[in-house]
Amino acid sequence: MQRLIILLFILSSVLSGSVLSQPIKQNNKDKRTIRLLLNDWASQVVMTKITGRLFEKLGYHIEYLESNVDGQWYQLKFMNADIQVEVWEGTMAKKYHQLINNGDIVDAGEHAAKTREDWWYPDYIEEQCPGLPDWRALKKCFKVFITTESDPLGQYVGGPWEKPDAARIRALDLPFKIIQAKDSEELKARFEEAVKQRHPILIFNWTPNYIEAEIPGKFIEFPEYTPECEKNASWGYSKIFPWDCGNPKGGWLKKVVRKGFKQEKPCVYAVLSKISFTNEMMSLLSKLVDVDGLSSTDAADFWLANNKKIWLDWIKNYQQCQS
Incomplete structure (x- = not known):
């Protein structure tokens, strides 16, 4: 019903000329x-x-x-x-x-x-993984996220865009396997199916998008990002590997x-x-x-x-x- 109302509004607006007025006339050469x-x-x-x-x-x-x-x-x-x-x-x-x-x-x-782009989960998972959104909670409750695709590790569903997820898993010694979505549609489908069944899911998400207005959830709070995290392996938690931090916030x-x-x-x-x-x-x-x-x-x-x-x-x- 909501979609029908919106479409009828658009149609009436277009027919009445209220969406956009006539284009400004210019010479063809312009x-x-x-x-x-x-x-x-x-x-x-x-x-x-x-x-x-x-x-x-x-x-x-x-x-x-x-x-x-x-x-x-x-x-x-x-x-x-x-x-x-x-x-x-x-x-x-x-x-x-x-x-x-x-x-x-x-x-x-x-x-x-x-903007923000990082690991994200729906709020209902917090009952099964106390300590979230602190990233250290994932080390204790990774078994909650095990699937047939990731067994014996927890599953993280990554997006189709280049992110340092594998480097972060290594640097923070997280017992997780990345399952890469081939496109945004697969990412959306995996998310919606998990939420529908109220299954645990840890997934790449970003703001702004529609999810924040529909499903309560939070980003995982990894160690704060700094440029040193990318470039200096001795910086931060790991002391051996870079990328022992989250992605930038407020981008x-x-x-x-x-x-x-x-x-x-x-x-x-x-x-x-x-x-x-x-x-x-x-x-x-x-x-x-x-x-x-x-x-x-x-x-x-x-x-x-x-x-x-x-x-x-x-x-x-x-x-x-x-x-």
Whole structure:
């Protein structure tokens, strides 16, 4: 019923012209294509569609290019794509800094949202594993997490993105085996099945996303991250191995463009730099797709219809910039 109401609202808004007004008219020679990268998780896709719709309003033709996290850097570096609207510090900082330092991409500003990516569990597990979310509790109750895939070790379900999970398990001497999800859909399916059955699960999770609004849970609190943890094996708990710490907390969330884009389209770049989503906004976008079952396009239209004041502020100086 909720999904039907949302879809009817979107349809009526589109027909009445309330979602977006007519595009600003430009000369044909001024109309240029903007190529936006689509990754494989809900918030990124919906945010990209929202950005695309706003640039369409400003008279541009939009192309959406699907790419995984690794492939997107190639697309940006070799100028096959123009914009990525959701770059996470926890997963993408290494390649971000590499391409920034080489002059292959340009920073287009941060979102208001702060990120975290790490091991996570639903609250109902705390009865079976006293001491959580302290990481040391996992050494005592790892048997709670044993599955047929991991026996005789506890199971940790890792995401499809590069993380130092194996190095952390070694450095902290954790009796766990990583079962790697091939994509975000498998990660979601494993999580939802475990929660439905109230089975113990330790899984890669991130914020912002829809889970925090649906299922009470917590991140494992590993030793606090510092750059020394990555580089200096003698630092911290292990004294032998690096990565005896958690992932960074309160990470940044950025937008980036390919080299030359800012010079070619300075007014578009100025609009992009103003676009900023909060944790709450991004959680809603994820929920519209992952829980309510909307398509990414319908979710983008729904958000635009209900947040006109926000996005009008983002684009309000475009015409003045063009003059």
